[in-house]
Amino acid sequence: MPSWQAAFAALQKVELREAYARMLIGDSELPEASLARLRQAGLLLLVEGEYRVNESFYAETLEAEQRQKPQGLQRYLSLGKLEGLPQNRTDREALLRLLCGRLFEPGKHYSEAEVNGLLRVVSDDVPGLRRAMVDYDYLARVRDGSDYWLSEFAALP
Known part of the structure; x- marks a missing residue:
């Protein structure tokens, strides 16, 4: 889709x-x-x-958005924008993995500004989402936060 x-x-x-x-x-x-x-x-x-x-x-894309009743992980997105992270840990992990797969390329490195720009597409809480992706090991980073990349864990099927 x-x-x-x-x-x-x-x-x-x-x-x-x-x-x-x-x-x-x-x-x-x-x-x-x-x-x-x-x-x-x-x-x-x-x-x-x-x-x-x-x-x-x-x-x-417009047709799919209009006809689709939110199910699965999509129920956490309103018009594609994250309304908040799910309380259920399994759903939260799956949603973070889905977003990482949509927004980041495996093997590519990003500055914090680039990560923020990509996350802004799906969330108003950019720092919170970035922190969750790092905490759940979907995004890896250097200690000072100047370089981010999609972790090997996130790239697994």
């Missing part, structure tokens, strides 16, 4: 916005990493070995 959060998280990066804009006007000569990340977010499709703009992304 298309995720507007994944698309917004990807498009928050200048280089990915520029790459997406170039794809929209027909320029497909872009770095593979940018194309792959835009595809992961659902904005591009890979058709017969070529990247193409997913023309139906917006309509499908």
Whole structure:
């Protein structure tokens, strides 16, 4: 199912916005990493070995949001925004893992400002969410908080 959060998280990066804009006007000569990340977010499709703009992304995403009655972990999100962490530990861990998978790329390092920008897409309590992701070992960081990355634990299926 298309995720507007994944698309917004990807498009928050200048280089990915520029790459997406170039794809929209027909320029497909872009770095593979940018194309792959835009595809992961659902904005591009890979058709017969070529990247193409997913023309139906917006309509499908809106339709899915409107028809979907919140179930499972989605019941903790209002219009994709986290209303608070679940009290149930199992749900809290699953929700943190889901959000990490949507917002962060395995193997990539982020500054605290980048982490905050990505978390702002899904929460008004950015410090609380960041702290929970670190406390539950989904995000790893250096002691001074200057460098964050998706932990191996979070990347497990």
